[in-house]
Amino acid sequence: MEDLLTLHRKQIRDLQSVITQKKKSATKKTRRGVSEECESLERNLKEKQAAEIAALEGDSNPTNATEEDIPITHTENEPSDATKAILTKLEDTQLDDPAPTNHEKFTDAPKKQNRQKARLARRAAQIDEITEQAKQEAAAMPDLRAIEAARMKQLFDENNLIEIQIAPDGHCLYSAFALGLEDAQIPLSTDAEQGNDGKKRGYTFTRKAAGDYISAHADDFLPFLEEGETLDSHVNKIQNTAEWGGQMELLALAKKYAVTVKIVQATGVGVTSMNEDEGKEANVWLAYHRRGYGLGEHYNALRKKA
Structure with a gap:
């Protein structure tokens, strides 16, 4: 056993x-x-x-x-x-x-909390909090676009002007200026050039005119070039690209066509003039917007009310 x-x-x-x-x-x-x-x-x-x-x-x-x-x-x-x-x-x-x-x-055993997920969750919560604060701050700030629009309308009324919308395509200054010349019955180019290029848009003539004038008066415009930029490269951008135009190109156009440029903008005195001493032919009115368009600064054409 x-x-x-x-x-x-x-x-x-x-x-x-x-x-x-x-x-x-x-x-x-x-x-x-x-x-x-x-x-x-x-x-x-x-x-x-x-x-x-x-x-x-x-x-x-x-x-x-x-x-x-x-x-x-x-x-x-x-x-x-x-x-x-x-x-x-x-x-x-x-x-x-x-x-x-x-x-x-x-x-x-109960699963431990995933630390990476916890960090991501905390980060997402922080981002949401920051976003909400930014929204609240933005809501409390003045609407600069609305303020500019109201001021521009006031200036248009005071000067008996109506605004002509120009496409914000990089050519706005040259297109608006070309429309102002046409309203003043000033030819964009010589009769022969305009006859041969009748299908071209107005900005092609004003771009060429601005580039030609700056090239012919290099000493007057060299001080305004950006550091490292040559006169030839700047003229090429004016005539062959959609590079935005500014004060230098506007002055060249005013002198080229012998007109006074009247610029309406919401800041400062409201209406500023350029080339008054030599601008005997006519006044070309332009509206200059800083905040009204998504791409930034923009020019529209202006025309006197009938």
Whole structure:
């Protein structure tokens, strides 16, 4: 009997090792099935060992025992007291669950907060807060575009002017000036040139005229060039690109066509004049906007009301 119990203890230890290995390799999806399998293995082993003990105990009883030697309290299938004690001991023997693996510890424990996601969330909240503050500050600031528009309308009314919209395409100064010359019935070029180039837009003539005048009077305009820029490169930009025009090009046009340029703008005195001493032919009126157009500074043509 002692040898059998020693064998049973070894079988229990071996089964303990098998169950431990199975539970370590189990995943979330297979964990339930593995647990059921382990319970079945444990149950089968206990039943097998109980049967072996019962069989061994039966073999140890004398075969020639008389009826009087058999206690009447035992039925044919009822185990003896010794067998009951051994079975009780086996019932009390439990296969301990293995210690949780690192994988199980991490999967069962509550997930740690992702630090990168937390930083991104804080950053997004900061950006939203800054954006909201900027909106509030912008709402509290005066609407400079609306202020400029109101002032320009006032100046137009005071000087009996109507505004002609010019496309904000980089040619606005030259197009507006060309329209002013046409209203004053001043030809954009010589009759021969204008006849041959009748399909060209007005700004092509005023761009060429400005570039030609600056080239012919280089000494008057060299001080106004940007640092590192040559006169030839600046003239090329005037005549062959959509480069915006400014005060220098406007002065060249005023002198080229011998007109006085009247510029209406919301800042300062409202109306400024250019080339008054030499501008005997006519007045060319221009509206200068700083804030009214998305691309920035812009010129529109002006015309006297009929």
